[in-house]
Amino acid sequence: MILKGIGGLYSVWAEGSGRIYQCSARGIFRKDAKKPLIGDRVTLDELDDKNKTAAIVEIAPRKSELRRPAVANIDKLIFVAASSNPKPDLLLLDKMLISAQIIKVEFVLMISKSDQEPEYAVSMVEQYSPAVKCFVTSAKNYESFKPVIEYIDGATSVIAGQSGAGKSTFINAVAGENIMDTGNLSEKTGRGKHTTRHSELFKVTDGFKNPTFIIDSPGFSMLEADSIEPRYLQDYYPEMYNNKGICKFQDCSHTGEPGCFAGELINEGKMHPARLQRYSVIYKELSEKYKNRYK
Numbered sequence: 001m002i003l004k005g006i007g008g009l010y011s012v013w014a015e016g017s018g019r020i021y022q023c024s025a026r027g028i029f030r031k032d033a034k035k036p037l038i039g040d041r042v043t044l045d046e047l048d049d050k051n052k053t054a055a056i057v058e059i060a061p062r063k064s065e066l067r068r069p070a071v072a073n074i075d076k077l078i079f080v081a082a083s084s085n086p087k088p089d090l091l092l093l094d095k096m097l098i099s100a101q102i103i104k105v106e107f108v109l110m111i112s113k114s115d116q117e118p119e120y121a122v123s124m125v126e127q128y129s130p131a132v133k134c135f136v137t138s139a140k141n142y143e144s145f146k147p148v149i150e151y152i153d154g155a156t157s158v159i160a161g162q163s164g165a166g167k168s169t170f171i172n173a174v175a176g177e178n179i180m181d182t183g184n185l186s187e188k189t190g191r192g193k194h195t196t197r198h199s200e201l202f203k204v205t206d207g208f209k210n211p212t213f214i215i216d217s218p219g220f221s222m223l224e225a226d227s228i229e230p231r232y233l234q235d236y237y238p239e240m241y242n243n244k245g246i247c248k249f250q251d252c253s254h255t256g257e258p259g260c261f262a263g264e265l266i267n268e269g270k271m272h273p274a275r276l277q278r279y280s281v282i283y284k285e286l287s288e289k290y291k292n293r294y295k
C-alpha cells in the first residue's frame with residue numbers, strides 16, 4: 001500500500017513483512033497516464049531488501065478515489081470539529097457531511113476538544129445524532145479516543161476538519177509515537193495555523209487489532225456538494241429521508257413553506273432546528289447556483 005509519494009518516489013508498505021520500501025513507478029504508468037496515488041494497492045518487483053527499494057509494476061483497481069486529499073481506497077471518513085478553539089463552522093461541517101454522502105464513503109463526526117466547551121459539545125451531539133454517528137473526545141482523556149479507535153480498526157480512514165481542530169493530535173495519540181507536528185492556534189485570529197501541509201497515510205498501531213491506516217489531510221474538497229440540484233438536497237439529510245413525511249405542497253423545499261413536514265420533525269425532536277436552519281441556507285446557495293448554471 002502506498003503511504004506517501006513525493007517527487008515520483010513512493011513509500012510502500014508491504015503486507016506480510018511490514019517493511020517499507022522506497023519505490024519508483026515503472027514507465028508503463030506514464031504511458032497510460034495512470035499516476036499512483038496514496039492508498040493504492042500495488043505490486044512490487046525488483047525488491048532490494050538491503051537498500052529497501054523496489055519498483056511499482058502494477059496498480060490494483062481502485063475501490064474509490066478522493067480528489068482532495070488525493071487518496072485511493074478510503075473506507076471511512078472522520079470529520080473533526082472542536083467544541084471550541086477554533087469555533088466550529090457548522091455550515092461548513094454540514095457541507096462536508098453532504099460531500100461524504102455524494103462520494104459514498106462512510107463517515108462519523110468526532111467532536112474534539114470537549115474539555116474546552118463541554119456544554120457546546122453536548123449541543124453539537126444534539127444537533128447531529130442520531131443522523132450522524134458522533135464521538136465526543138478530548139486529548140486530555142485518552143479513554144475518549146477508544147470508541148474512535150474501535151471504529152477505524154482495520155480500515156483506511158481520512159481525518160478531515162478545520163485547522164487546529166486536533167486532527168494531528170488524535171493521530172499522535174494513536175500512533176504509538178509522536179509522528180505529526182501539532183500547532184497552537186493563532187493568538188490573533190483564534191484559528192489554526194495549518195500546521196499539517198502534506199498528505200501521508202500513517203500506519204497507526206496503538207490499540208489496534210488489525211492493520212489500520214489514517215491520512216491526515218490539510219484540506220477536504222467539497223466541490224461535489226456544489227453541484228446538487230436544490231430539490232435533491234433533502235436526500236443528504238438522514239433526519240429527512242429516515243423520517244419521510246408529507247408536505248402540503250408537493251414541490252415543498254422544506255425551507256419555511258406552510259404545512260411542511262420539517263416542522264413536525266422539529267416538534268418530534270427528529271431534527272434539530274439549527275440543522276434545519278442551515279439546510280435552508282445551503283438550499284438558497286444551491287438555488288442561486290442552479291439558477292445561474294448556464295451563465
Ligand SMILES: Nc1nc2c(ncn2[C@@H]2O[C@H](COP(=O)(O)OP(=O)(O)OP(=O)(O)O)[C@@H](O)[C@H]2O)c(=O)[nH]1
Pocket residue numbers: 112113114115116137138139140161162163164165166167168169170181182183184185192193194195196197217218
Ligand atoms: N484542550 C485541548 N487542546 C487540544 C485538544 N486536541 C488538540 N489540542 C490542541 O489544539 C492545537 C491544534 O491541534 P492540532 O492537532 O495541531 O490540529 P490540526 O487539526 O492537526 O490542525 P492543522 O494541522 O492546522 O490542520 C494544539 O495545540 C493541540 O495541543 C484537546 O482535546 N483539548
Ligand SMILES: [Mg+2]
Pocket residue numbers: 167168169180181182183195196216
Ligand atoms: Mg495537523
Ligand SMILES: [Zn+2]
Pocket residue numbers: 247252253254255257259260261262
Ligand atoms: Zn416540506
